[in-house]
């Protein structure tokens with residue numbers, strides 16, 4: 001199994017070391033030639049969605065990656081990655097637009113820009129670091145809500161797409177990765 005991690009900007013190195021921790025092979029996606037070989041899953045890291053979407057276009061990665069996601073490639077977006085996947089972004093055009101949610105960027109205001117909490121993800125209590133995070137204001141019918149914090153939706157799955165508003169790569173827990181790897185295994 002090989003997982004590609006979009007490595008244009010943001011917290012990609014942390015995802016790669018997390019995957020290594022659970023013995024999954026990971027590689028960086030920096031340019032078009034990096035996605036010419038076979039891979040089984042994709043991670044879109046946190047960072048700055050505005051910068052990432054510009055680079056995706058400039059490097060001609062946008063079209064091929066969107067097609068792969070639409071064809072069922074398992075994808076996991078964290079924070080900015082969740083924004084890239086969202087079908088609707090408040091006050092902005094969508095990027096991939098494949099995940100049927102509406103997100104609000106920087107949704108917790110200045111005071112609560114960054115915080116950590118412990119809450120439930122698929123029935124297990126895990127640590128959730130939020131950094132100028134979004135949340136989902138709306139989810140479509142086919143979307144499964146996996147976590148809520150103070151009533152706000154912060155983790156979702158729709159078929160081959162998993163998204164969290166928080167950063168599991170910045171914790172010692174591996175539950176979210178194990179969940180994603182199961183999605184990848186189920187597809188293979």
Ligand code: GLN
Pocket residue numbers: 045046047048049050078079080081083105106131132133134
């Ligand atoms: N605020 C960032 C954005 O809107 C996301 C922050 C993050 O990924 N930690 O793209």
